[in-house]
Amino acid sequence: MxxxxxxxxxxxxxxxxxxxPLxxxxxxxLDQQIPMEWAFTGxxxxxxxxxxxxxxAAEIAAFDPDAFAEVMKQQPAVHRYPGNMAKRVQVLCQYLVQEYEGDAEAIWRDAETGGELLARLKALPGFGEQKAKIFLALLGKRYGVQPEGWREAAGAYGEEGSYRSAADITGPESLAKVRAHKQEMKQAAKAAKAAKGG
Structure with missing residues (x-):
């Protein structure tokens, strides 16, 4: 199910x-520099x-890069930067083929701890610390992937009842709350920058 x-x-x-899982x-x-719904429709x-x-993953990994870029660029484009993101998607799929035989779920299927899973996610091309933590929280909260210590490994994104990221979205209402939180964070960052005179 x-x-x-x-x-x-x-x-x-x-x-x-x-x-x-892929x-x-x-x-x-894809969830960067575009609205979340656009990214996850991609x-x-x-x-x-x-x-x-x-x-x-194997099909995408083996695709002709120019042809795959065209798949992403076709209107409506899959991303604001379709050419660049086409490369990133292919690199991710190539990594999955090399490391996990193309099986994305293998990343978390046998992870015993949240720390182990976080390390695997951070190793993925295009996944930095923050993206890895958000995805770990998403797996725990929405997909039932809950190795020991997953909430701690996900940091603030793993908190129960928070509205910080994609991990907390269950419908339009929670999406609006996450969006409001992101706006607050942006405003706070701007204010901090202004206070420093930067």
Whole structure:
């Protein structure tokens, strides 16, 4: 039974995120410099353009880079920076093929602790510390992937009842709360910068 995911706020795209570990990873990778729903709709758009209803890491990894960039650039584009993100998606898929035989779920399937899982996520191309922690919290809160110490490893993103990130979205209402939190964080960062005279 796939979990009910509401990140794309679009039924078909969310259904794919719920049943495809690779789609969830790619959505997280795309989640930068664009609205979250746009990012998490991306995997579904890619799957449709590749002519299927699922994603295959080996297929994406082996794709001609120019042709894959065109898949991403086709209107409506999958991302604000489709060419750059096409490269990142392919590099991620190539890593999954090399390290996990193309099986995205293998990253977390046998992870025994939150720290171990966080280390695996941080090793993924395109996943820095913050993105890895958010994805760890997303796995724990929405996908039921809860190795020992996962909340601690995810830091503030793992907190119960928080509205900080993609991990906390269960529908339009929580999406609005996460968005408000992000705006507050931006304002605070601007204010701190101004106070420093920077």
């Amino acid at each position: 796939s979990p009910a995911i509401h990140l794309a706020q679009q039924p078909e795209a969310d259904e794919l995120l719920g049943r495809s 789609a969830a990873l790619i959505g997280m990778l 995997p579904y758009t890619i799957a449709q353009r590749l002519g299927g209803d699922d994603l295959d």
